[in-house]
Amino acid sequence: MAKVKNWQINREMNYPYDEKRPKRQWAIVFDLNKCIACQTCTLACKTTWTSGKGQEYMFWNNVETKPYGAYPLAWDVRVLEKLGRQEWKSKEPYYGKTIFEGADPNERAVGFKPEDEDWMYPNNGEDDCAGTVTKGDHITLPHDKWFFYLPRTCAHCTYPACLAACPRKAIYKREEDGIVLIDQSRCKGYGECVKACPYKKSMYNPYTRISEKCVGCYPAVEQGYQPMCVQNCIGKIRIMGFINPPWKAREDNPLDYLVHKKGLALPYYPQLGLEPNIYYIPPIHADKSYLSQMFGPNVLGAIGQYQALQDDPVAQGLLLLMGSTDRIIHRFEVKNGMATGFDEADDEIVSVPVTEPLMERKPFDEKLGAVRQNTP
């Protein structure tokens, strides 16, 4: 076991391999306040990557309703239960056990083996809310009955459990972008990654008899484009880019800005110790204790930041760049009421107004001689 630095839990931890950070790290930020569970991302992924045999129930990208939805069934509560109760005090490093530190001596990580059936109800729990809605109920803030949508891909973790658990070393993390891949020519389908990945993003294909997982749309990323789930997001809730560790963070990098500078977006279940690279702007009206379990003690700070957005034109501008280009934004700036994104060569790729100009349309259209209907 090597000692490696995990900034998400703010301490050193044990991992089977030495710390070796890639040149840059693939990452996505999701604004959970805006996801509508339209599943366009899921289908964009499915039609691109998993339409073949043995992939019928395979969703590298899925969107589940929290707290009750989960694909595969109950993955989150089962992992948390296996790891056991752990403490994480606010403003302190996480001193509880990670899945690597809590592992049985015969195993690489605390994990569970999902059953075949567990993958067959991807919409389980959809739109179920926590609490019973009774007659006369009305909305209060924060919501006493709540749910939110959680879109998920592989997190291309800095310390992947899938990679750690593979005795064939058939899983590797790319030096150039941190994308974690299962070598489709070497995997023998032992299913160790399926068992070890706490997020359950490594999946078994019974037709090819080997495991598969989200590839981060690496062919697009290599060309400077964001993954299909990001490009096609209807709610414009996603942005993919490259994140630096906090000690190398650059304020004009969209991912660094959201995660490190503003603390608006947080990794999910960071206490598991993988340093996952999908980050969430938490839903501000959901139950705080649930959110703290999922996003750690910094979640209250992130919610505060989101609620103060109206006074922050830079963050506002950046959130507007989400979903406004298919290309990967390497640098952004917000100036004179415009938010602009730049590519790797620092050429401008997109520019959007922070505040849309107000257009007033008269109720009666003189030219057509018709009353305007407000149908969008």
Next chain:
Amino acid sequence: MTRFGISATWIIAGALWAAPAWGVTASKVNDKVIDVDSGAALWAKAQEEVVTLMAQPIALPRPAKTETAQIRVKAVHDGSWIAFLLRWKDSEKSEAGILGKFSDGAALQFPVGDGDPPPIFMGARGQPVHIFHWRAQYQRDAEKGKPEMTDLYPNMNPDMYPMEFKDPGSLKGKIGKAQQEVYSHGKAAGNPQSYLKSGVDEIFAEGFGSSSVIENADSKARGKWSKGEWSLVITRPLERSNGSVLKAGSPAWMAFAVWQGDRDEVGSRKSVTMSWLPLEVK
């Protein structure tokens, strides 16, 4: 620690070769052994060795306990091929299939090259081993064909796969298997695991996690499960160019591994011999 102590002693014993009282002995027979099966009469006279296995102790993940403590081994050869008969108790026949179902299996391991044998656990860099890996799953393939999705899930009703249309219309006869299989990642990548198998894979390895399957290997295997016991015959040519070479009269080594699929044994979760066993080809 003791375990390693014992294995080191055994390797030294090997260096000072003297006809040991234990090990596998392959006598020469007059019949051809290439297609021999476990019920053949020639086995009656072959000497049996009881080989002790233990849960693989080194590489993680590893089994929590030994699932196969013993196998009984016999061997015969005809001058060009050698046959090994392995028998072990396994209460349930497992042929893998859907997620979480693993296959029963067994493997023979031989050193490549002369001199001191490589490290017992799948060799080491520059010290390769030659492995014959049989899986019940592969044998099922050989007998019944590689399962289609509808074999694995009899009640499923897939409407369409890419390039595989129920009514191809004008595309009839124009789309080949190769085009369809572009959508099967493992197959498109040429992974041997994703293809129809003959029953046994020949593999070279230089340490844990380094194995690669040899193409066009001609060894054979046939397992039979009955009343809680597997009887498996693996036959191989005595000499394999670039691989392990067995010669009548020359001392040799071999090792064994067994997997019980229903006990979640797969990959590094297996029972193995803890040291090389002498093999005497008479």
